[in-house]
Amino acid sequence: MTSITSLVFHPPYVARVEDGDLTFELAEPWYRSLPVSCITDLEVTVNAVAVPRENVTITIGGTTRTVAECADAWEDFWFVQDRATVRLRGVSVGDELRLGVHLALRIPYIMVGPATALPHHAFGEENFEVVR
Amino acid sequence: MKTGITLYSATNEWVTRRYDLESLLAAVAERGIGPGVEIVGFQSIPTFPDVSEDFVRDWDRLLTKYDLVPTCLGSNIDVAQRTDRLLSDDEMMASLERQLDTAHRLGFGVVRIQIGANERVIEKVTPTAEKRDIKLGMELHAPEGARTPAILKVRAAYDRIGSPCLGFIPDFSATMRAVPPGELDQLASLGLAQEWIDRLIAEWEGTGAPFERFGRFAAAAAADGVPQPAIDAATMVFTMFGREPVESWRDIADQIVHVHGKCYGFDESGNEPSIDYPAIINLLADVDYRGWISTEWEGHVFMGPGTVDSLDVVAQQQALVNRVLGERASL
Numbered sequence: 505m506t507s508i509t510s511l512v513f514h515p516p517y518v519a520r521v522e523d524g525d526l527t528f529e530l531a532e533p534w535y536r537s538l539p540v541s542c543i544t545d546l547e548v549t550v551n552a553v554a555v556p557r558e559n560v561t562i563t564i565g566g567t568t569r570t571v572a573e574c575a576d577a578w579e580d581f582w583f584v585q586d587r588a589t590v591r592l593r594g595v596s597v598g599d600e601l602r603l604g605v606h607l608a609l610r611i612p613y614i615m616v617g618p619a620t621a622l623p624h625h626a627f628g629e630e631n632f633e634v635v636r
Numbered sequence: 637m638k639t640g641i642t643l644y645s646a647t648n649e650w651v652t653r654r655y656d657l658e659s660l661l662a663a664v665a666e667r668g669i670g671p672g673v674e675i676v677g678f679q680s681i682p683t684f685p686d687v688s689e690d691f692v693r694d695w696d697r698l699l700t701k702y703d704l705v706p707t708c709l710g711s712n713i714d715v716a717q718r719t720d721r722l723l724s725d726d727e728m729m730a731s732l733e734r735q736l737d738t739a740h741r742l743g744f745g746v747v748r749i750q751i752g753a754n755e756r757v758i759e760k761v762t763p764t765a766e767k768r769d770i771k772l773g774m775e776l777h778a779p780e781g782a783r784t785p786a787i788l789k790v791r792a793a794y795d796r797i798g799s800p801c802l803g804f805i806p807d808f809s810a811t812m813r814a815v816p817p818g819e820l821d822q823l824a825s826l827g828l829a830q831e832w833i834d835r836l837i838a839e840w841e842g843t844g845a846p847f848e849r850f851g852r853f854a855a856a857a858a859a860d861g862v863p864q865p866a867i868d869a870a871t872m873v874f875t876m877f878g879r880e881p882v883e884s885w886r887d888i889a890d891q892i893v894h895v896h897g898k899c900y901g902f903d904e905s906g907n908e909p910s911i912d913y914p915a916i917i918n919l920l921a922d923v924d925y926r927g928w929i930s931t932e933w934e935g936h937v938f939m940g941p942g943t944v945d946s947l948d949v950v951a952q953q954q955a956l957v958n959r960v961l962g963e964r965a966s967l
């Protein structure tokens with residue numbers, strides 16, 4: 505019984521190789537759209553090896569950013585039905601891979617302290633088919 | 637009392653894209669679980685807090701086509717939307733005004749606000765609500781209730797501001813009689829043994845503020861080696877399921893502008909084990925509440941996509957409400 509707010513991957517689990525980069529889709533693990541600035545971290549592993557953050561971008565609503573650049577995007581929203589595209593540079597894979605994601609969010613309307621919004625962490629790990 | 641749905645009930649199907657807006661409204665109409673339709677703005681509208689002319693036209697077309705009525709729009713104030721600082725009161729007011737504007741264009745007469753809207757923001761936005769003829773309903777949701785300290789402050793502010801646009805939205809999560817069985821199953825699956833489930837229930841039913849009761853449970857469980865994820869997950873029992881008395885709704889009876897008919901699941905007799913529907917519905921009838929009750933199935937917090945058809949549970953809730961009202965009418 506896994507609730508929707510813990511799911512970053514929804515089937516089908518398919519990753520693509522595009523221009524030498526690896527891309528896959530990420531779901532927003534919350535029940536409503538959130539400002540892009542509320543993405544506080546995104547850790548990706550490929551076959552249990554961490555991908556350096558400088559080699560990771562996330563595309564939401566047509567705009568591509570590094571995870572660090574998300575912090576300033578507080579006027580853009582990640583619509584809850586839209587899937588983000590994560591792109592990894594410098595990763596070589598075969599026809600299958602095991603993808604792991606830890607997505608950290610800030611829930612901006614639920615305060616748990618005078619200046620602290622609720623942190624939310626979602627983890628996903630699945631075997632992906634690679635399409636070239 | 638009129639029945640309807642909040643589309644939030646179908647969160648599992650929505651997030652997994654089983655429905656788009658039209659097919660979801662069509663399903664609501666087909667199953668007869670409207671005609672009232674409530675939405676969470678930031679869930680149902682891709683461009684929220686703004687909407688395009690095209691969206692407004694399409695929304696009107698869908699409501700007409702499926703014979704549905706817009707009841708309440710759920711707003712949120714994203715006070716921590718910026719990374720560098722919290723929003724100021726003026727920025728919070730501006731955000732809420734944008735959402736009121738959208739609510740007005742979509743035909744909603746009530747906008748749900750939450751405890752994040754402080755009394756200064758409420759006061760600043762009241763003239764806009766009055767001009768738009770929109771009622772601002774502060775949701776009374778667990779762990780708050782009509783008599784909790786934070787809400788007593790809001791009630792005092794309402795008295796001081798003195799606008800007919802200010803009201804409350806009782807949510808049945810505030811006045812529950814038991815922890816939903818589905819939540820207990822979830823905690824068991826995370827490794828919470830039966831003796832700790834019993835202890836959890838005892839604390840939940842005990843006295844003191846919700847966080848004190850959780851604190852006692854968490855400290856004892858951690859000392860006994862209960863897995864931390866199970867302890868963390870148990871927080872929800874104290875924040876989402878409130879123990880306020882049903883009678884407390886009488887205190888704000890003449891300020892009720894909308895109702896959230898929260899539910900988690902139904903037994904074989906069609907009753908909600910965790911919420912005393914007959915007591916609450918009879919109270920609302922006693923105080924002559926004539927507005928909408930939005931069915932709000934929130935079992936999706938512990939039941940993931942594919943486990944249950946959300947709209948089926950919504951239909952069960954409405955059958956229970958109608959049964960209680962029918963029994964009352966036949967007395």
